[in-house]
Amino acid sequence: MPRPIQAHIDLSALQHNLHLARRATSARIMAVIKANAYGHGLLRVAEALKAADGFALLDINDAVRLREAGYRQTILLLEGFFTPDDIPLLAEYDLACVIHNAQQIAMLDAYPRRGSLQVWLKVNSGMNRLGFAPQEVPAVMEQLKAHPAVRDITLMTHFSHADETSGVAAQLEVFNALSAPYRVARSLANSAALLRYPATHADWVRPGIMLYGASPFAETSAQQLGLQPVMTLHSEIISVRELKAGDYIGYGGQFRAETTMRVGVVACGYADGYPRHAQTGTPVLVQGQRTRMLGRVSMDMLTVDLSAMPTAAVGNRVTLWGDGLPVEEVAHAAGTISYELLCALTARVPVYS
Numbered sequence: 065m066p067r068p069i070q071a072h073i074d075l076s077a078l079q080h081n082l083h084l085a086r087r088a089t090s091a092r093i094m095a096v097i098k099a100n101a102y103g104h105g106l107l108r109v110a111e112a113l114k115a116a117d118g119f120a121l122l123d124i125n126d127a128v129r130l131r132e133a134g135y136r137q138t139i140l141l142l143e144g145f146f147t148p149d150d151i152p153l154l155a156e157y158d159l160a161c162v163i164h165n166a167q168q169i170a171m172l173d174a175y176p177r178r179g180s181l182q183v184w185l186k187v188n189s190g191m192n193r194l195g196f197a198p199q200e201v202p203a204v205m206e207q208l209k210a211h212p213a214v215r216d217i218t219l220m221t222h223f224s225h226a227d228e229t230s231g232v233a234a235q236l237e238v239f240n241a242l243s244a245p246y247r248v249a250r251s252l253a254n255s256a257a258l259l260r261y262p263a264t265h266a267d268w269v270r271p272g273i274m275l276y277g278a279s280p281f282a283e284t285s286a287q288q289l290g291l292q293p294v295m296t297l298h299s300e301i302i303s304v305r306e307l308k309a310g311d312y313i314g315y316g317g318q319f320r321a322e323t324t325m326r327v328g329v330v331a332c333g334y335a336d337g338y339p340r341h342a343q344t345g346t347p348v349l350v351q352g353q354r355t356r357m358l359g360r361v362s363m364d365m366l367t368v369d370l371s372a373m374p375t376a377a378v379g380n381r382v383t384l385w386g387d388g389l390p391v392e393e394v395a396h397a398a399g400t401i402s403y404e405l406l407c408a409l410t411a412r413v414p415v416y417s
């Protein structure tokens with residue numbers, strides 16, 4: 065038997081979350097499946113989300129795999145191409161690509177095949193990560209419209225604050241002003257903007273995290289939004305012991321028992337992707353009942369408090385996050401966000417659906 069840790073992917077929850085996105089917008093939906101579909105498995109997720117109008121990811125090899133698996137939707141490379149060698153593949157597999165800098169346009173100039181590429185021109189409306197400055201857009205648009213290799217142009221931008229109260233207003237205004245002169249498709253919204261700012265929906269929305277059933281907002285839970293968690297990380301208790309007052313647990317003796325306690329050791333550690341920075345008190349479910357993690361997370365194990373669970377025993381099921389325990393809560397206790405926990409699941413954890 066392998067170690068008891070496994071991640072379950074609930075395909076019907078994925079579909080439920082896609083339907084929820086559909087009900088929230090009339091825009092086309094580009095399902096974001098970068099980072100191995102936020103750790104959920106690229107092809108598994110694409111199959112469950114095959115009703116999406118497009119898929120967005122980063123790796124050209126993954127994009128080719130999707131095409132070869134038979135998906136006919138728009139497939140968008142969110143960082144575009146990195147070398148001129150990638151460009152013929154874009155044409156051959158009809159992959160749309162983001163163009164975000166002048167170096168990429170220069171590489172395109174060397175590619176002669178006419179009308180073969182769908183381009184998403186990325187504009188920096190305030191995030192200051194990728195994209196052309198608003199004042200560069202008129203010249204770049206003229207260049208791309210006149211470019212023999214370019215078939216179709218979509219204008220896009222990405223929000224830096226859509227999940228916070230400061231919102232999207234400033235970036236939306238910049239983008240609307242610069243895109244107004246052009247009759248091209250437009251795309252702005254991530255999950256947070258899709259859920260909260262209908263004025264950003266335009267022609268294509270690009271939800272990621274909400275499809276996986278986690279909330280993009282710190283103050284609103286996934287359940288309040290009607291989202292269903294997709295990944296449940298679960299394992300088992302592999303050892304139970306009693307501690308006396310004054311005993312310590314694990315590396316560094318970070319947790320000290322104040323009274324007699326019952327504790328369980330769970331087969332899950334940071335080498336599985338559980339956050340090492342999770343603190344004592346991070347929620348965990350044992351047989352569906354909520355308790356807390358104790359002390360420091362080790363590479364392959366962590367310890368939980370069973371003092372209120374006198375019948376808990378070796379072999380009991382432990383939920384680290386997912387069904388009954390929102391991944392956002394675990395992320396919060398570890399000083400991070402759900403995105404990081406989901407996509408940090410490591411290759412040694414078997415994933416099934």
Ligand SMILES: *Cc1c(COP(=O)(O)O)cnc(C)c1O
Pocket residue numbers: 096098142222253254255256270271272273274280
């Ligand atoms: C990752 C990403 C998204 C999806 O963001 P979520 O917050 O997961 O919805 C959308 N657009 C771009 C450009 C991205 O990189």
